[in-house]
Each structure stands twice: as C-alpha cells, then as structure tokens.
Amino acid sequence: MKFNIKDYLGQLVILPISLLLMMIIITAYSIYDFIHNQHTIQLFFKMKKIFKIFIVIMGICIYTSMFSRIISCLRTGIPLFFERNAQTQVLTGTVEKTQKIWGHLYKFTEYNSYAYFVTINNKKYYFMEKAGVKVGDNVEIVYLPKSKVVLEVKFIDS
Secondary structure, eight states, X not given: OBOOHHHHHIIIIIHHHHHHHHHHHHHHHHHXXXXXXXXXXXXXXXXXXXXXXXXXHHHHHHHHHHHHHHHHHHXXXXXXXXXXXXXXXXXXXXXEEEEEOTTOOOXXXXXXXXXXXXXXXXXXXXXXXXXXXXXXXXXXXXXXXXXXXXXXXXXXXX
C-alpha cells in the first residue's frame, strides 16, 4: 500500500497551521472586541458569576485541547516539510506494536482511519492509516528518516 506525501503534508502541516492561524485571529478579535466594545463589557459584567467562570473554563479547555492536537501534528509535520522523496530509506522487519495516535487528525477516506505509530524493530514509524498491518506481520516499509513517515508498505510472506 502506498501513501501520498501530499496527504501527509495536508494533515500534518497545512491543516494544523490553518487551525492555529484561525485560533489566533479569533482570540485577537475577541480581545479587541472586549476592550473596545462597551456593550460587550456591560454584558460580561451583568452575567452571573457562575456563567463567567463557566465561559472562562470552557474557553481554556477548548483552546488547550485544540493547541495540544495542533502541536502533536506539527511535531511530525515540521520535519516532514523539509524532507524530500529522494531521502527515503527501506526497512524490513516484524511489526511489534501498533498504537493509535490520540489527537492526530485522521485521513478522510471511506474508512475514516486514524493515524498510527507502528513499532518495527524497536523503532516507531508514523502511518497515516493502519493499512491492514497487524502485530507479527513481516513488512518492508519505505519511510522518510527524520519524520519516520511511512510512504509505502509491502507485506512479506514468512
């Protein structure tokens, strides 16, 4: 199974940076509106204390969740951004562990598959989707060395 590097770049670089920019714009506008719009200030101070606390806590939770997901994706995506296809390496080994990655945005296919870290020969590699890989399978992968992003998987018969 082959993976497209454009899919990886879209999910691990472009989408997280777009979300980060959107968060910054919304935050900046909200702060500007709160400071310069008297009506907003009056509404906020007329609210009951419990609603103020709820709004602040929910805002912190949402921003923390979004920011952690963005950083998680960019950790893999930034090295990928600077790698080229010519730098690929080939590895043959046995799959020791598969681990679904929490917080990574998933590829929108008919299966809505999640990203996975697959451990082969005691090293973790990033798969856009599980691709039918199971523990104990003998595989040959083509991957990018810095980001550990897998571009191709071939199953080897034992």
